[in-house]
Amino acid sequence: MQTLDYNDKVVMITGAGSGMGKLAAQNFSKAGAILAICDVNKANIEAVAAQLREEGCEVLASAFDVSDESLVQKFVADCLHCFDKIDVAINNAGVLQPIARTHLLDLEILDMQYKVNIKGVFTCMKHQITAMKEVNNGVILNLSSVAGLGAAANLSTYSASKHAVIGLTRSAAVEYGRYGIRINALCPSHVDSPMMDSAEKESHINKENIAAANPMKRLATMQEIVNAMLWLCSDYNSYMNGTTIAIDGGLTAM
Numbered sequence: 001m002q003t004l005d006y007n008d009k010v011v012m013i014t015g016a017g018s019g020m021g022k023l024a025a026q027n028f029s030k031a032g033a034i035l036a037i038c039d040v041n042k043a044n045i046e047a048v049a050a051q052l053r054e055e056g057c058e059v060l061a062s063a064f065d066v067s068d069e070s071l072v073q074k075f076v077a078d079c080l081h082c083f084d085k086i087d088v089a090i091n092n093a094g095v096l097q098p099i100a101r102t103h104l105l106d107l108e109i110l111d112m113q114y115k116v117n118i119k120g121v122f123t124c125m126k127h128q129i130t131a132m133k134e135v136n137n138g139v140i141l142n143l144s145s146v147a148g149l150g151a152a153a154n155l156s157t158y159s160a161s162k163h164a165v166i167g168l169t170r171s172a173a174v175e176y177g178r179y180g181i182r183i184n185a186l187c188p189s190h191v192d193s194p195m196m197d198s199a200e201k202e203s204h205i206n207k208e209n210i211a212a213a214n215p216m217k218r219l220a221t222m223q224e225i226v227n228a229m230l231w232l233c234s235d236y237n238s239y240m241n242g243t244t245i246a247i248d249g250g251l252t253a254m
């Protein structure tokens with residue numbers, strides 16, 4: 001029987017310096033994976049890598065911006081050089097926008113959403129797929145959001161970027177299914193992560209109010225989202241392709 005065992009699997013995770021990416025790195029390491037992790041925050045990614053190495057995990061770590069194609073290409077090449085393959089890629093790096101109505105947003109906010117959330121995911125997918133296609137095998141999981149499935153008032157550019165992640169996911173899934181590459185998108189609702197903490201501090205939103213609006217009357221924990229990642233990317237889940245999976249306490253069922 002196939003299990004959630006990641007022994008000998010090479011797992012690339014972007015945005016692994018904090019939040020769900022960091023927790024995912026720790027969980028995939030515990031499940032036996034070899035890791036290739038990156039983040040734009042150098043101090044954070046180095047600290048995560050040091051801790052994982054102390055625990056015996058084989059780790060390639062690098063600090064760069066996922067929207068810089070030459071650096072993404074180099075990281076994928078370094079990963080192939082060190083480990084020969086990429087079995088799983090989780091494109092998790094992302095940024096939130098300031099919480100505000102559309103007419104109040106500067107165009108720089110839209111540019112930033114495009115740069116990290118769309119161009120970053122596209123660039124990573126492009127080079128991951130190139131590597132995976134060589135061996136007719138691979139799994140890619142892109143972090144979208146419930147904001148990618150429907151309206152997100154006061155988050156219009158973020159919502160647009162997360163809709164785009166779903167478009168990239170679905171199109172690539174159809175293009176590369178024939179090569180044994182499965183590509184899906186994960187759509188969490190509000191997760192109690194550093195991103196939410198910053199939003200609470202900077203944009204004066206209130207986690208309690210957000211929790212009250214969810215059918216389960218709480219935010220998701222990061223572990224609940226990472227649990228889904230572990231299953232979605234495993235051999236146990238071998239026929240899911242081009243799907244968007246909401247882990248949202250029932251929010252999108254309302």
Ligand SMILES: NC(=O)c1ccc[n+]([C@@H]2O[C@H](COP(=O)([O-])OP(=O)(O)OC[C@H]3O[C@@H](n4cnc5c(N)ncnc54)[C@H](O)[C@@H]3O)[C@@H](O)[C@H]2O)c1
Nearest residue numbers: 015018019020039040065066093094145190191193194195
């Ligand atoms: N927290 C939530 O409520 C929530 C809900 C739905 C979806 N998501 C998505 O989940 C993902 C992870 O979110 P999180 O809550 O763990 O946030 P987080 O802010 O804790 O982590 C995001 C990480 O991405 C890194 N990053 C940002 N821009 C980057 C870039 N250009 N290149 C490389 N790394 C970059 C950051 O440095 C950070 O370490 C994001 O894509 C986010 O949009 C989050």
